[in-house]
Amino acid sequence: MSTQEEFLQAAEAIVFDLDYRKRITDNIANYEAAFVKGLEQYSNLELARERAAFIKWKVTENLDKYLIEFEASVMRRGGKVIWAHDVETAQNEIEQIMNRVQAKTIVKSKSMVCEEIELNKFLRKKGLSVYETDLGEYIVDMAGEAPFHIVTPAMHKNTKDIAKLLNEKISSSLDADAAELSNDVRNELRDKFLNADVGITGANFLIADSGMVSITENEGNARLAFTFAKTHIVIAGIEKVIPTVNDLDLFFPMLASYGTGQKITAYNSIVGPRNNDDDDYTGNFFVILIDNGRSNLLAQAEQRQALGCIKCGACLNVCPVFKNIGGHTYDTVYNGPIGSVTSIHTNGIKEFKHLSFASPLCGKCTDICPVKIDIHNHLVRNRRDIINAGDTTGGEKLVWFTWKKMMQNRKTMNKGVSIKNFMLKQFFKTSWGERREFPKVAEKSFNQLWRERFGQ
Ligand code: SF4
Numbered sequence: 001m002s003t004q005e006e007f008l009q010a011a012e013a014i015v016f017d018l019d020y021r022k023r024i025t026d027n028i029a030n031y032e033a034a035f036v037k038g039l040e041q042y043s044n045l046e047l048a049r050e051r052a053a054f055i056k057w058k059v060t061e062n063l064d065k066y067l068i069e070f071e072a073s074v075m076r077r078g079g080k081v082i083w084a085h086d087v088e089t090a091q092n093e094i095e096q097i098m099n100r101v102q103a104k105t106i107v108k109s110k111s112m113v114c115e116e117i118e119l120n121k122f123l124r125k126k127g128l129s130v131y132e133t134d135l136g137e138y139i140v141d142m143a144g145e146a147p148f149h150i151v152t153p154a155m156h157k158n159t160k161d162i163a164k165l166l167n168e169k170i171s172s173s174l175d176a177d178a179a180e181l182s183n184d185v186r187n188e189l190r191d192k193f194l195n196a197d198v199g200i201t202g203a204n205f206l207i208a209d210s211g212m213v214s215i216t217e218n219e220g221n222a223r224l225a226f227t228f229a230k231t232h233i234v235i236a237g238i239e240k241v242i243p244t245v246n247d248l249d250l251f252f253p254m255l256a257s258y259g260t261g262q263k264i265t266a267y268n269s270i271v272g273p274r275n276n277d278d279d280d281y282t283g284n285f286f287v288i289l290i291d292n293g294r295s296n297l298l299a300q301a302e303q304r305q306a307l308g309c310i311k312c313g314a315c316l317n318v319c320p321v322f323k324n325i326g327g328h329t330y331d332t333v334y335n336g337p338i339g340s341v342t343s344i345h346t347n348g349i350k351e352f353k354h355l356s357f358a359s360p361l362c363g364k365c366t367d368i369c370p371v372k373i374d375i376h377n378h379l380v381r382n383r384r385d386i387i388n389a390g391d392t393t394g395g396e397k398l399v400w401f402t403w404k405k406m407m408q409n410r411k412t413m414n415k416g417v418s419i420k421n422f423m424l425k426q427f428f429k430t431s432w433g434e435r436r437e438f439p440k441v442a443e444k445s446f447n448q449l450w451r452e453r454f455g456q
Contacts, residue, residue, distance in 0.1 A: 003331065004354035010329040011358075020156065024326055027155045028317050034261025035314070041253060041263050052254055053372035055247055056308030059239075063298060063307075066208045066241045067289065073211025079273035079285035086292055090117045094233065095126060097286060101231045103128060103197035107189075109215070109222035110134035111202025112150055112311065113237050113290050115333045119200070131192045133221035138185055142169045148327040150334060151259050151313035156326060189221070199225035203236035204310070205251060206287070209244045212272040213287065216255055216265045223269050231284035232271070238289050239307040245270065251310065258312035258370045293346030300385075303378050306341045308371045315365035315375055321358055330355060337365035341378040349391050356382035399427045410447065417443050 001009075014020060042048055059066055071081040084090035098106075106128055108114065120141065123130045132141040136153035140146065143165055147153030154162070159178050166172035172184045201222045205214040213234050215222045226232040242251065248268075256262040273285035298304050316322045316336030327335045332343045332352065340355035356379050365375040386392070406412045406423075420441045432438060444452075 003351045007329060007331065007354055007358070010331070011325040014326055014329055015324050020326065021324070023156055023158050024323060026158075027152065028323060031152075031261060031317050035257070035317075036261070038257030038261035038263060041257065048250060048254065049370055049372055052250055052310075052370055053308070055242060055250070056310070056371045057305065059241055059243065060298070060304055060307050063238065063241070066243065067238055069208040070206050070211060070241050071289075073207075073209060074273070074285075074287055075211070077211050077273045077285075079211065079287060082286060082288045084117075084288055084290050084292070085295075087117045090235070090288055090290055090292070091119075091122045093288060094119070094123070094235075097231070097233060098123070098126070098128060098198065101197060101284060103231070105192065105196045106130045106198045106200055107133050107192050107196040107221075107225040107229065108137075108200040109202065109217065109225050110137045110153070111200070111235060112147070112333055113202055113235050114200065115147060116237075116292060117235070117290065119235070131189065131196075133189055133193070133219075133225055134217070135182060135185055135219060135221075138189075139165065142166070146328065146333075149313060149316055150311050150336075156328075193221075193224045193228050196225070196229040198231045198233060199227075199229035200233045200235060201226055203234050203240050203287075204255060205248065206236055206241040207243075207245050207248075207270070208241050210272070212245065212270045214248060214251075215269045215271060216252065216267070217269075218260070218262075218266045220267050223267055226269075226271055232286070234285075234287045236287065236289060238291055238294055239309075254370050255310055255312055258310075258314040258368075297342055297345035300345060302381050303341065303345065305373055306338065306345075306375075306378055308373060309338050309342075310371055312370060314368045314370065318364040318368050320360060320362065320364070337375045337379070338373070341373075341375055341382065344382055344386070349386055349389055353382075353386045353391055356386060403427065414445050414448055417441050 039045060074081050082093045084093055097103075106123060108120070108130060110132075114120070120130050120132070132138045134153070136155075137147065139154040139157060139162055140148070143157075148156045157165075159181070162178075162181055163172060163174050163176050166176070166181055166184060167174050170184055170188050172181055176184065201213075201215055203213045204216045207214060213236070215226075217223070242248075248270075252268055253264055256265040259265070294307060297307055311334075313336070315338055316327070319337050322336045330336070330339055332339045332347070332355070334342060337359065340352075340359060343352040343355055359376065359379050361376045361379065363376045366373070366377070369375060417440075424441065425438060428438075
């Protein structure tokens with residue numbers, strides 16, 4: 001089965017699962033209420049978005065310069081930067097570090113790029129113990145699932161589901177409420193933090209001029225992960241760089257209000273290599289910069305703006321497609337509208353082209369994006385590129401060839417309405433789907449009406 005067929009099958013199954021949809025709708029409704037409140041902090045939201053979009057544009061257009069500046073800054077502080085152009089390189093480099101520091105236990109905070117390189121699976125296969133420490137990630141990891149949403153990985157589960165899962169895994173009570181479940185997980189993890197050899201985190205921003213890494217989180221788990229372990233590995237996509245620490249006065253509140261509807265996220269850490277004269281100095285600070293297809297997107301002058309995404313997840317929450325089919329249906333690490341834009345560039349047209357067509361192009365994603373990414377128009381550009389790459393079926397080509405011929409000929413345009421309706425149905429019966437009423441062609445064409453009225 002092709003990825004497109006799998007997508008359609010999964011979507012078909014989920015849109016009729018009312019219980020599942022209710023959970024998603026309830027969670028998104030909570031987000032929406034908080035989001036409105038979060039935005040109240042802005043006296044001029046549009047100006048803030050313009051500024052954020054400009055900084056991200058400047059960085060994307062000069063990514064080579066900023067990345068080299070970041071690398072030099074990290075090295076100056078005594079850390080190491082490793083460039084990984086693909087998943088295999090990243091995994092090998094991480095394995096080498098683990099061997100060098102003789103790691104056995106790893107604590108990890110939430111990071112989508114780690115999902116991208118399948119880090120947990122890789123490290124566990126090597127016999128290492130890896131613990132997710134973000135509550136949502138912990139839950140989906142325990143369930144053996146991928147994150148459902150880039151900000152709220154366990155959005156698709158309610159308290160009952162989680163209690164049942166944690167009852168099986170860590171003997172939580174089946175009647176536990178959210179606070180009790182969080183407490184159970186906290187107790188489970190405390191020990192792991194204290195005994196971890198390596199802390200792995202992602203990065204929300206890489207600060208070019210200082211070589212520091214900015215990490216934003218609500219639980220304090222990332223802070224514990226990189227504080228206790230002697231070795232800190234940061235794994236980040238190359239697009240995460242920003243020019244200076246001053247840019248965070250814009251991005252901290254922006255990420256908070258668009259991501260979760262908060263004014264500011266609970267913990268914002270700016271971390272780098274420990275100073276040589278610190279008691280606990282080990283010199284073990286690594287930043288692994290992941291390309292993994294991002295350069296392909298960077299090469300697309302029209303769509304490269306998508307690299308400016310700050311992964312706030314707001315476009316997912318407003319997308320009617322995401323709301324109906326949920327995150328897992330996409331079967332991509334980054335799902336929703338922005339994932340549909342980037343996946344064909346980073347992971348290949350063949351496998352993920354259908355995602356660019358899975359959108360009504362309503363533009364809600366573009367309207368909400370804090371860094372003003374022209375998301376729905378990038379989907380249209382993707383569609384154009386997919387067609388230009390010849391990645392369409394023979395049947396589709398024949399349909400459009402015949403359609404064009406008919407449209408260019410007045411006689412066929414004025415043919416009887418029943419034949420037109422018949423032809424339309426033949427052409428589009430598969431793509432239109434079974435559940436939508438097929439549109440009917442008007443009894444008379446515009447040309448016929450004109451002639452009747454004006455006689456020419
Ligand atoms: S594309 Fe924009 S709205 Fe969507 S996750 Fe990225 S920054 Fe947020």
